[in-house]
Amino acid sequence: MDNGPTLNLMNGALAFLPILVLLVALLGFKWSAPKAGAASWATVVLLALATFGADTNSISISSTKGLSLSFFVVSIIWTSVLLYNVVDKQGGIKVIGETMTRLVGDPLAQALVVGWAFSGFMQGVAGFGVPVAVVAPLLVLMGFSPVRAAAIVLVGHAWAVSFGSMGSSYYTIQLVTGIEGSVVGPHMAMLFALPIVLTGFAVAHIQGGLSSVKRGAPAILVIGGSMALFVWISASVGIPQLASIIPGLVGAGVGWLVSKTPLIGKPEGHGNKVSEHSEDAKPAKSDVESAVGVGNNFHLAFLPYYLVIGLSILSQIPAIKSATSGIFFALDYPALETALGFKVDSAQNYAKIALFKHPAPLILTSLALSYLIYLVSNRWRPGTLNVAIKLTYNQSISTTVGICTMVMMAVIMTDTGMTALLGRAIAAGTGAAFPVFSPYIGVLGTFMTGSNTNSNVMFGALQMESAGALGISSVTIASIQSIGGSLGSAIAPAKVLVGTSIVGLSGRENEVMRRTIPYCLGIVLLVGIQAWVFLTFFD
Amino acid sequence: MPSKVKLRQVVLWVMATDFPLLYVSAVSLENAVFTTVTLAVMAAAVAVALYSY
Numbered sequence: 001m002d003n004g005p006t007l008n009l010m011n012g013a014l015a016f017l018p019i020l021v022l023l024v025a026l027l028g029f030k031w032s033a034p035k036a037g038a039a040s041w042a043t044v045v046l047l048a049l050a051t052f053g054a055d056t057n058s059i060s061i062s063s064t065k066g067l068s069l070s071f072f073v074v075s076i077i078w079t080s081v082l083l084y085n086v087v088d089k090q091g092g093i094k095v096i097g098e099t100m101t102r103l104v105g106d107p108l109a110q111a112l113v114v115g116w117a118f119s120g121f122m123q124g125v126a127g128f129g130v131p132v133a134v135v136a137p138l139l140v141l142m143g144f145s146p147v148r149a150a151a152i153v154l155v156g157h158a159w160a161v162s163f164g165s166m167g168s169s170y171y172t173i174q175l176v177t178g179i180e181g182s183v184v185g186p187h188m189a190m191l192f193a194l195p196i197v198l199t200g201f202a203v204a205h206i207q208g209g210l211s212s213v214k215r216g217a218p219a220i221l222v223i224g225g226s227m228a229l230f231v232w233i234s235a236s237v238g239i240p241q242l243a244s245i246i247p248g249l250v251g252a253g254v255g256w257l258v259s260k261t262p263l264i265g266k267p268e269g270h271g272n273k274v275s276e277h278s279e280d281a282k283p284a285k286s287d288v289e290s291a292v293g294v295g296n297n298f299h300l301a302f303l304p305y306y307l308v309i310g311l312s313i314l315s316q317i318p319a320i321k322s323a324t325s326g327i328f329f330a331l332d333y334p335a336l337e338t339a340l341g342f343k344v345d346s347a348q349n350y351a352k353i354a355l356f357k358h359p360a361p362l363i364l365t366s367l368a369l370s371y372l373i374y375l376v377s378n379r380w381r382p383g384t385l386n387v388a389i390k391l392t393y394n395q396s397i398s399t400t401v402g403i404c405t406m407v408m409m410a411v412i413m414t415d416t417g418m419t420a421l422l423g424r425a426i427a428a429g430t431g432a433a434f435p436v437f438s439p440y441i442g443v444l445g446t447f448m449t450g451s452n453t454n455s456n457v458m459f460g461a462l463q464m465e466s467a468g469a470l471g472i473s474s475v476t477i478a479s480i481q482s483i484g485g486s487l488g489s490a491i492a493p494a495k496v497l498v499g500t501s502i503v504g505l506s507g508r509e510n511e512v513m514r515r516t517i518p519y520c521l522g523i524v525l526l527v528g529i530q531a532w533v534f535l536t537f538f539d
Numbered sequence: 540m541p542s543k544v545k546l547r548q549v550v551l552w553v554m555a556t557d558f559p560l561l562y563v564s565a566v567s568l569e570n571a572v573f574t575t576v577t578l579a580v581m582a583a584a585v586a587v588a589l590y591s592y
Contacts, residue, residue: 034550035592038585045582060565060578067558331562397551401588404554 004342004417005052012425014051015418018044018409019458033450033494034398037405044412052416053339061333062415065350066408068331069175072351073407073453074400075360076168081395083304083363084130085388090374090381091293092301097138099298100252108216109259110142111207112223115152116200117255120160120227121248125305131157132499140503147508148206150499151515154490156203158520159196161452161486162188163231163243166308166359169452169482170240175351176410176460177478185235188479189243192231194530195487195523196247197224202519215265219258227251238316241359242309293381294374303373307366315356324356342417399451407457414461423465434470435535436528438463438477442484443491443524450494455485473539480531487527490520546591553584 005011021043025036048054054062087093104113114135122131132153139149162169170188174181200220204212227247234243258264294300314320330349337343355361374380413419430437441463445455460481467477489495491513500509541549557580564573 032592034547034588038588038592041585042582042589056575056578057565057569057571060561060574063578063581064558064561064565067554067561071558331566334566397547398592401547401550401554401592405585405588 004338004420005340007421007424007428011051012421014047015413015421015425017047018413018418019422022406022409022458032398033402033454034405037402037409041405041409041412044409044416044418047418048412048416052418053342054412054416055339058336058338058415059412061336062412063408064331065333065347065415066411067404068333068351069172069411069457070400070404070407072175072353072358073168073172073457074396074403075353075358076166076171076363077399077403078392078396079360079363079367080125080166081130082388082392083308083367084125085391085395086367086370086384087301087304089293089384089388090301090379091295092304093134095294095296095298095301097134101138101142103256104259106259106264107143108204108207108212109219109255109264110139111144111152111156111203111212112200112216112219113252113255113259114142115139115149115207116156116159116203117223117227117248117251119153119157119248120164120244121252123157123160123164124166124242124244124246124248125308131160132495136499136503144207146503146505147511147515150496150503150505150512151206152203154495154499154512154516155199155206155519158487158490159192159199159227160244160248161446161489162192162482163235163240165453166363167241167243168359169456169485170243172453173456173460173478173482176414176457177464177474179475179478181240182238184475184478185240185243186232187475188482189228189232189235191476191479191527191530191534192483192486193224193228195483195527196228196231197221198523198526199487199519200224202523206515206519219255219263222258222263223251223255226254239312241362242312245305245309294379300374300379304366304370307369308363311362311366312359315362320356325354327355328358329353336415338416340417342415342420344415403451403454403457406454410457410461419461420465423462424469426462427466427469430466431470433532434466435472435477435480435531436525438466438531439480439484439487439524439527442481442486443488443520446485446488446492450489450492452482452485452489455488456482459485472535476531476535476539480527483527484524487520487524490516543591546587550584550588550591553580553587557581557584 018040022036022040025031025039045059048059100114100118104110119131119135122134135153136149139152140146174184201213204216204220227250230247230250231243234246330352333347333350335344335346427434441459442455445458446452463477463481464474467474496509496512500512557577560577564570564577
């Protein structure tokens, strides 16, 4: 929106102040996301009132819009974490993980199947640090050193974050940019092909250096190609919330098949990094009780996720779509105008949560059906739901407050013209090279907040403003913002901390980050160059 | 004085409760006094978040 105050040094610097406060709070003072978000919300409110022409009414409306967006995202987080906890308490996560472990023997194949493909699947169904929390210990169980295990899963799951957590980051980039999912989804999926394959090569390099890269190259291209294809198919046929789940499963399946073929060469003797594996480190057979819970049955363990996949596909059937299209929760917001003349259009059905389209109702329905099936088949462990709800509540409080404060801050910045000013400043500063730098802005957001979703909220509108000012494709820029945010998960302290704490490396986060940072920044550079080439020669 | 863990829960519930009140005061009723009060409640919740996290 080309309106409001003209960019100058003073208002550009003031517009950057809330982000600077967030950066200093998170990185300088090492505050948690809720605390840093609170500080930046307070900063943006004071700035908006004092210098950007807002009043208490417009601040209230923008804050409420921020809470509407937060509710849209947080509802996905709460339900997906609840589903994960229920499956875990039923003994399912252990069975799923151990089944994966038993199926693949070669360490490189294990790194690719479990650390790359399966972690992407876990990001699809749960996200929010769960892949790191679940897969890193599995890799240690398989015989990987803790540092290597944490680094593999941090880099390995990074391809799946944007479409992960039932698509929460993807839905957010749609909401903040106003680009239809049918447009940005397939485009983002296409641009994701390169980083998907590159994260596979990075995982192989972390696992066994250049020798693993060489012997794994054909397999990585086959697995990565399959995953990239299914990301694109999922995004194109209208099931973007499954665009990490399905490719993750496909990748794990293809990886398993490939591990049985000569596509993955033999390890070069015992002198390489494979030697950290030993037979003693092989996982024990499942000790999950078979009398209650899901026992050792993979399909029973996987039932809730089968149902999520099935319901998501059902929800795309046109008859069901049209029959349920009128059932949704959304709020309308009026147009706003600051005293400096910055105008924001009114918004109808803002952050719409449709009953049979939004992931949260689908997850809750699959949870209810799973409960009934487990109950009827005497598989339900009494007390599971109570424990899972309490756990989910305790796990999600900080994330929720962090998202609410940061999203409110981001919307106030957008509605008062600060984001527009920043966008113009970045566009003026980088010029034609902006597409190369654009994904790093996404990385920055995830690095600061530990969340691709938060990154998209914070910087999505800013990226659009920059693209608009430079006259380049907003769809490509929105896509690489989210891709950068996705890849930033490999180096986000919040996620690294999850990985290090769960594999017993607390206090040694630097060792893990030293491993992941070069891969992350290198892959993001190639993503930026890819976007620049696309925009320059093909758009 | 409640513990910081309790205060974090209070922040969450105050924000959740204040959300509909903010909407009603600022959008539905367009009442300046009610809006200022609900915004002040949100500011108080944010201040508690700053302390408790």
